[in-house]
Amino acid sequence: MNIVVAIKHIPSIADDLPVKGNNVDFDSVDFVLNEFDEQSIEQAVLVKEAVGGTVTVVGVDMIGELDGVLHLALAKGADKAVKITGDDPAADSHQQAKWLAEAIKGMSADMVFAGVQASNDLDGQIGPMIAAHLDMPYIGGVSSVEVAGDSATVNKEFAGGVGAKYSVSLPMVVGVQASTKPPRYAPVSKVRQVAQTATIEKVAPSGDAGSGLTFKKMAPPVVTGHAEMIEGSSKDVAKKIVELLKSKGLA
Amino acid sequence: MSNDIFVITEHMDGKFSDVSFELVGKAKELASALGGQAVAVVVGSGTASNVFASDSTIQVDDTALSQFNPEAYGKVIEALVKDKSPRLVMFGWTATGMDLAAWLSARLGVPCAAYVKNIGADLTMSCQAYGGKMSADVAPEGDMAIAAVLAGSFPVEAGQGSTAATTMASPVALDGLKTKFVEAIKPAAGDVDITAQTKLVSIGRGIGSKDNVELAEELAGKLGATVSSSRPVVDAGWLPRTRQVGKSGLKVKPKLYLMLGISGAPEHLEGMKSAELIIAINTDKKAPIFNVAHYGATADLFEVAEAMLELL
Numbered sequence: 409m410n411i412v413v414a415i416k417h418i419p420s421i422a423d424d425l426p427v428k429g430n431n432v433d434f435d436s437v438d439f440v441l442n443e444f445d446e447q448s449i450e451q452a453v454l455v456k457e458a459v460g461g462t463v464t465v466v467g468v469d470m471i472g473e474l475d476g477v478l479h480l481a482l483a484k485g486a487d488k489a490v491k492i493t494g495d496d497p498a499a500d501s502h503q504q505a506k507w508l509a510e511a512i513k514g515m516s517a518d519m520v521f522a523g524v525q526a527s528n529d530l531d532g533q534i535g536p537m538i539a540a541h542l543d544m545p546y547i548g549g550v551s552s553v554e555v556a557g558d559s560a561t562v563n564k565e566f567a568g569g570v571g572a573k574y575s576v577s578l579p580m581v582v583g584v585q586a587s588t589k590p591p592r593y594a595p596v597s598k599v600r601q602v603a604q605t606a607t608i609e610k611v612a613p614s615g616d617a618g619s620g621l622t623f624k625k626m627a628p629p630v631v632t633g634h635a636e637m638i639e640g641s642s643k644d645v646a647k648k649i650v651e652l653l654k655s656k657g658l659a
Numbered sequence: 660m661s662n663d664i665f666v667i668t669e670h671m672d673g674k675f676s677d678v679s680f681e682l683v684g685k686a687k688e689l690a691s692a693l694g695g696q697a698v699a700v701v702v703g704s705g706t707a708s709n710v711f712a713s714d715s716t717i718q719v720d721d722t723a724l725s726q727f728n729p730e731a732y733g734k735v736i737e738a739l740v741k742d743k744s745p746r747l748v749m750f751g752w753t754a755t756g757m758d759l760a761a762w763l764s765a766r767l768g769v770p771c772a773a774y775v776k777n778i779g780a781d782l783t784m785s786c787q788a789y790g791g792k793m794s795a796d797v798a799p800e801g802d803m804a805i806a807a808v809l810a811g812s813f814p815v816e817a818g819q820g821s822t823a824a825t826t827m828a829s830p831v832a833l834d835g836l837k838t839k840f841v842e843a844i845k846p847a848a849g850d851v852d853i854t855a856q857t858k859l860v861s862i863g864r865g866i867g868s869k870d871n872v873e874l875a876e877e878l879a880g881k882l883g884a885t886v887s888s889s890r891p892v893v894d895a896g897w898l899p900r901t902r903q904v905g906k907s908g909l910k911v912k913p914k915l916y917l918m919l920g921i922s923g924a925p926e927h928l929e930g931m932k933s934a935e936l937i938i939a940i941n942t943d944k945k946a947p948i949f950n951v952a953h954y955g956a957t958a959d960l961f962e963v964a965e966a967m968l969e970l971l
């Protein structure tokens with residue numbers, strides 16, 4: 409089973425996002441792995457462990473710092489790592505999906521995994537677009553994958569515990585919401601060891617596909633309301649919350 | 660090219676989701692500004708579709724479409740859109756719309772905006788990106804565009820009506836599909852029903868570990884509340900799926916929603932924003948949840964919870 413995981417390196421939303429012109433100021437943000445890609449890497453490794461094969465992780469190197477992410481993926485059980493030397497921190501999902509699809513074309517993938525969404529998917533996610541380019545079926549919102557022979561059975565979530573089971577003849581693209589088991593932990597020592605020995609294959613970006621969206625403005629949302637903030641020490645806060653709840657008959 | 664606005668509606672077990680009505684209402688407004696028609700598109704089998712206030716409703720009917728199948732639905736919608744060339748195709752940014760919008764965009768080479776919160780008469784779209792921390796205004800190039808719109812962005816009522824549907828057969832052959840619907844998955848029974856609780860203490864990733872869930876349980880116990888959570892807490896296996904609030908979880912409307920360490924991502928807000936009293940504790944003073952909560956405190960959840968326990 410040839411499994412490919414397409415990942416996105418995206419601006420971290422842990423801190424404030426600085427703005428430059430009409431977009432995020434990509435020079436002053438940290439880039440991190442999309443959180444759903446952690447699930448997607450885990451799901452790919454779980455499938456490999458169940459039926460055998462190789463897992464290749466591929467991503468666009470947005471700011472020249474993808475190696476760390478790829479080393480972590482290798483430490484968690486991926487076998488090969490490929491980076492597309494995009495070097496354009498503003499490359500949108502359409503562009504990345506095109507580059508990724510071109511790179512994946514030569515990999516004879518049976519399954520392609522991608523995170524169901526990323527927080528900067530303003531023009532849509534890479535998973536369904538890679539599927540469109542490779543002419544493979546796509547199912548997103550997936551929280552379990554089982555492979556038998558040349559077909560996969562996936563569970564897709566709708567809402568509130570309601571979902572559907574699909575059977576798909578491979579190859580296909582899966583948009584992972586959550587892996588069947590929570591992502592494993594890779595000890596720092598292992599990541600370090602991988603970083604010293606692993607080779608990361610470099611691929612030049614190929615193909616053009618912009619989103620066709622022009623950014624007019626990027627700013628923190630205009631808020632219509634804001635919480636009344638309770639100030640003071642944690643003890644003060646606790647006291648005021650308890651008083652508030654008591655006054656409303658809720659405690 | 661036309662100035663029509665297509666809404667790809669969604670339904671399950673014969674019932675349309677709120678987002679479909681929300682989009683039809685908005686489509687009517689846009690269509691009248693652009694001089695086109697608001698068209699509700701229903702892909703299904705035998706679905707009763709005379710429920711929209713659209714100018715017209717197209718129902719593509721085939722037994723292969725009786726359940727949502729992204730491959731089959733995608734093919735049908737692609738063929739229909741190619742044939743009718745609407746100005747804008749609207750999807751919900753939902754479990755089903757998320758499978759189709761970007762796919763269609765790449766297939767047709769047409770721009771797509773996701774996380775859409777609002778759409779102007781010039782089709783400039785305001786998108787709530789970066790986990791709700793940023794709002795981006797984007798303008799699509801060309802004669803056709805796709806919008807994947809967050810649920811809850813527009814009122815439901817404006818899209819409700821009784822326009823008669825015109826039924827048509829699938830514009831593409833639906834044999835040889837690689838994707839087969841096997842069966843529906845029903846929610847696990849047996850746990851408390853969080854949608855029926857009047858008070859919820861809801862924990863997020865900020866709770867840090869499974870061991871710390873106990874603290875929330877204790878606080879909830881003292882308040883006569885039940886513990887619910889954001890999605891990452893469930894994905895980590897710290898609480899069962901039945902406790903998850905949000906887009907892919909349950910929608911709740913308790914009298915009290917006390918939030919400990921939840922950032923307020925749009926997917927979480929979808930499930931709780933109409934709670935009567937929302938109190939949020941978060942160490943990040945810029946956490947988006949403070950734009951929604953009634954009361955908030957920039958504080959450590961453990962310290963606040965411990966201190967509350969002493970007072971209760």
Ligand SMILES: Cc1cc2nc3c(=O)[nH]c(=O)nc-3n(C[C@H](O)[C@H](O)[C@H](O)COP(=O)(O)OP(=O)(O)OC[C@H]3O[C@@H](n4cnc5c(N)ncnc54)[C@H](O)[C@@H]3O)c2cc1C
Nearest residue numbers: 863864865889890905906907908920921922926941942960
């Ligand atoms: C299709 C889809 C469906 C989804 N459905 C849902 C859904 O149903 N429900 C849902 O919740 N999410 C859902 N999500 C996930 C959603 O996008 C977010 O990832 C999730 O809501 C974030 O959860 P969180 O706020 O707990 O975690 P984070 O965003 O990581 O936030 C943790 C917060 O804790 C705070 N914190 C950390 N330590 C402390 C401390 N000691 N004291 C106080 N505060 C602290 C941090 O400042 C941060 O704000 C869905 C995503 C997708 C793609």
